[in-house]
Amino acid sequence: MSRPLLRGVSGGVSGGGGGGGGGFTETSQYSYDDCQKKDRKEKDGANLMRSPNGHTSISMSKLISILYNSPSKLSKSGVVENGFGSESFKLGGSRSRRNLALLILKFSLVLIVILALSGSLWWTISITTSSRGYILRGHRRIQERLVSDLLEIGELSQGATRLKEVEFCSPEYENYVPCFNVSDNIASADSDGNPYDRQCGHGSRQNCSVLPPMNYRVPLRWPTGKDVIWVANVKITAQQVLTSGSLTKRMMMLEEDQISFRSDSLTFDGIEDYSHQIAEMIGLRSDSSFIQAGVRTVLDIGCGYGSFGAHLLSKQLLTMCVANYEDSGSQVQLTLERGLPAMVGSFSAKQLPYPAVSFDMVHCARCGVDWDQRDGTFLVEVDRLLRPGGFFVWTSPLTKQQGSARKKENHEKWTLVSSFAENLCWDMLSQQDETVVWKKTSEKDCYNSRKSGSGPPICSKGRDVESPYYLPLESCIGGTRSRRWIPIEQRTTWPSRLKPNSTELEIHGVLPEDFAEDALNWNSAIRNYWSLLSPLLFSDHPKRPGDEDPSPPYNMLRNVLDMNARFGGLNSALLEAGKSVWVMNVVPTSSQNYLPLILDRGFLGVLHDWCEAFPTYPRTYDMVHADGLLSLETNQPKRCTTLDLFTEIDRLLRPEGWVILHDTAPLIETARALATRLKWDARVVKIESNNEERLLICQKPLFKTQAK
Numbered sequence: 055m056s057r058p059l060l061r062g063v064s065g066g067v068s069g070g071g072g073g074g075g076g077g078f079t080e081t082s083q084y085s086y087d088d089c090q091k092k093d094r095k096e097k098d099g100a101n102l103m104r105s106p107n108g109h110t111s112i113s114m115s116k117l118i119s120i121l122y123n124s125p126s127k128l129s130k131s132g133v134v135e136n137g138f139g140s141e142s143f144k145l146g147g148s149r150s151r152r153n154l155a156l157l158i159l160k161f162s163l164v165l166i167v168i169l170a171l172s173g174s175l176w177w178t179i180s181i182t183t184s185s186r187g188y189i190l191r192g193h194r195r196i197q198e199r200l201v202s203d204l205l206e207i208g209e210l211s212q213g214a215t216r217l218k219e220v221e222f223c224s225p226e227y228e229n230y231v232p233c234f235n236v237s238d239n240i241a242s243a244d245s246d247g248n249p250y251d252r253q254c255g256h257g258s259r260q261n262c263s264v265l266p267p268m269n270y271r272v273p274l275r276w277p278t279g280k281d282v283i284w285v286a287n288v289k290i291t292a293q294q295v296l297t298s299g300s301l302t303k304r305m306m307m308l309e310e311d312q313i314s315f316r317s318d319s320l321t322f323d324g325i326e327d328y329s330h331q332i333a334e335m336i337g338l339r340s341d342s343s344f345i346q347a348g349v350r351t352v353l354d355i356g357c358g359y360g361s362f363g364a365h366l367l368s369k370q371l372l373t374m375c376v377a378n379y380e381d382s383g384s385q386v387q388l389t390l391e392r393g394l395p396a397m398v399g400s401f402s403a404k405q406l407p408y409p410a411v412s413f414d415m416v417h418c419a420r421c422g423v424d425w426d427q428r429d430g431t432f433l434v435e436v437d438r439l440l441r442p443g444g445f446f447v448w449t450s451p452l453t454k455q456q457g458s459a460r461k462k463e464n465h466e467k468w469t470l471v472s473s474f475a476e477n478l479c480w481d482m483l484s485q486q487d488e489t490v491v492w493k494k495t496s497e498k499d500c501y502n503s504r505k506s507g508s509g510p511p512i513c514s515k516g517r518d519v520e521s522p523y524y525l526p527l528e529s530c531i532g533g534t535r536s537r538r539w540i541p542i543e544q545r546t547t548w549p550s551r552l553k554p555n556s557t558e559l560e561i562h563g564v565l566p567e568d569f570a571e572d573a574l575n576w577n578s579a580i581r582n583y584w585s586l587l588s589p590l591l592f593s594d595h596p597k598r599p600g601d602e603d604p605s606p607p608y609n610m611l612r613n614v615l616d617m618n619a620r621f622g623g624l625n626s627a628l629l630e631a632g633k634s635v636w637v638m639n640v641v642p643t644s645s646q647n648y649l650p651l652i653l654d655r656g657f658l659g660v661l662h663d664w665c666e667a668f669p670t671y672p673r674t675y676d677m678v679h680a681d682g683l684l685s686l687e688t689n690q691p692k693r694c695t696t697l698d699l700f701t702e703i704d705r706l707l708r709p710e711g712w713v714i715l716h717d718t719a720p721l722i723e724t725a726r727a728l729a730t731r732l733k734w735d736a737r738v739v740k741i742e743s744n745n746e747e748r749l750l751i752c753q754k755p756l757f758k759t760q761a762k
Contacts, residue, residue: 232667348542356421360389393612410533477509
């Protein structure tokens with residue numbers, strides 16, 4: 055059952071009710087604005103004007119009519135039909151009346167000309183003396199109003215369908231990820247026969263609302279939800295759980311309607327031992343020393359169900375899981391359901407949408423990637439993503455050293471991988487059991503000291519793109535020209551990375567004063583968000599009826615999708631406020647690219663075009679946030695509609711999840727109309743310090759799929 059929108063506050067656009075719970079604090083800089091435009095009917099009687107006190111006054115047309123009427127048309131009582139006395143208009147004859155009428159008309163004409171000239175002169179003087187900034191602000195408001203009007207005209211042109219609610223998708227879209235339609239990709243010549251490749255073309259998105267599975271249940275609160283998920287929420291069966299890989303099988307247990315990742319047996323002991331082993335192979339005393347060694351962000355390829363990343367999270371490391379799209383039993387879907395970072399992606403043909411030299415560690419434990427194929431191109435992509443001095447950890451049966459147990463074919467594959475790693479200037483640190491750890495070189499000179507033709511060349515300037523967006527895989531070494539080529543040993547460790555110094559900001563083209571102002575604004579915004587939402591979402595939220603007392607910090611939110619992250623200010627403010635949420639920072643391809651700065655700060659993020667579907671499964675995020683995204687997208691050449699954007703948000707958002715949009719007032723009004731069509735509970739909130747902007751706060755209800 056959906057919780058009411060913003061408890062303690064009445065009213066909502068599309069059915070959000072009132073209810074108990076905490077209300078909104080009056081000290082917030084935000085206040086409610088009903089913003090409901092009411093239709094007003096015009097009164098009849100256009101020939102009459104009413105004075106301010108309610109009495110009828112005579113119009114110019116009536117005055118002329120009276121002036122030309124003959125005395126015979128006046129009543130005997132001396133009162134004309136409209137109620138004015140005839141004594142006021144006794145003039146000698148018709149000629150006198152005509153002369154008087156002409157005189158009045160001439161006088162009126164002269165008066166109008168004088169007033170027009172005076173008004174024109176006053177307007178000219180006021181424009182001349184007005185500040186240029188005021189004129190520009192007015193011009194901007196007109197442009198924004200025009201954009202909103204054009205959007206409304208587009209909706210009005212649809213006639214009766216303007217406010218028609220968006221229909222629900224058919225059941226086959228419950229777990230569907232646009233751009234990763236396996237059957238279509240197999241038939242596509244562009245995918246080179248790889249069914250897991252990403253293909254985003256026209257018609258890859260559906261303007262419908264995705265329903266959850268029939269027995270869907272709202273995920274458990276964090277941190278309980280990290281270890282226990284509902285089976286009905288993901289597309290996986292008990293048989294698939296029990297027959298999955300041996301490592302996964304040790305980490306998962308099926309308990310009635312739940313999948314448990316608890317440490318009731320040797321489950322987490324195995325992960326802890328594995329993590330400790332990697333730390334020792336690097337030369338650390340324990341995995342608690344990863345941070346001191348410069349490791350903060352990890353890219354986990356083919357992550358299983360995210361248990362390695364879940365363990366590293368306790369060590370203050372952030373792990374991004376990347377795995378292929380799967381029709382069922384998805385690694386990415388289960389990892390996200392646990393509240394851990396993940397997205398759909400593959401190494402099959404294209405570069406991942408991350409900047410070069412951005413991850414401190416890349417991990418692959420039986421990830422299914424054939425590293426010996428494609429002339430080592432997959433390893434070249436790993437090299438591009440790794441920071442100088444970063445670590446590549448590979449766990450596979452191919453790495454076993456027992457010669458008698460190793461097949462000839464496996465031996466050949468291992469030889470190819472190890473020799474290619476050496477040609478990439480990687481240093482093998484250690485090899486134990488099935489695990490090998492390499493360290494990427496910190497010195498660019500190493501590439502020039504290789505024997506001629508012994509390894510992939512350094513990319514030319516035209517092919518060395520720092521932030522590629524699904525460009526084809528390159529067979530050359532990238533990232534060497536980046537100003538961010540700084541060994542992890544020389545970088546500030548976490549959490550000092552959170553606040554870059556002026557030298558580090560200069561690398562990204564950001565002025566310290568702009569960065570400081572952005573941080574102050576976000577810290578203030580987070581405080582006000584909390585004053586609005588904390589009664590429902592955070593530490594003082596009352597438990598649901600029938601729920602057990604949640605474990606601290608009682609969060610209803612675990613992950614947030616920031617659709618226009620800029621410097622990562624929202625992410626930083628959440629951390630400074632002590633909120634235990636992680637943020638997927640998205641930098642739109644249409645905006646200035648600050649994704650390298652976001653990753654250098656120790657956050658997670660990705661480059662994305664919002665006219666395409668985000669690479670994740672439905673029901674992924676607890677909250678979607680966008681600051682200025684509508685303004686950004688409306689200024690771009692139209693390749694998609696605002697409705698496309700909102701149905702995509704609806705697909706990404708969990709039932710009972712929240713949307714916060716911050717933008718100009720006209721665009722927020724348009725957004726609220728779309729929220730109504732999607733059946734979201736919505737409310738527009740004024741910003742008292744800025745009358746030109748608004749907040750739109752929405753909650754997505756839980757719609758139950760009906761049994762056939």
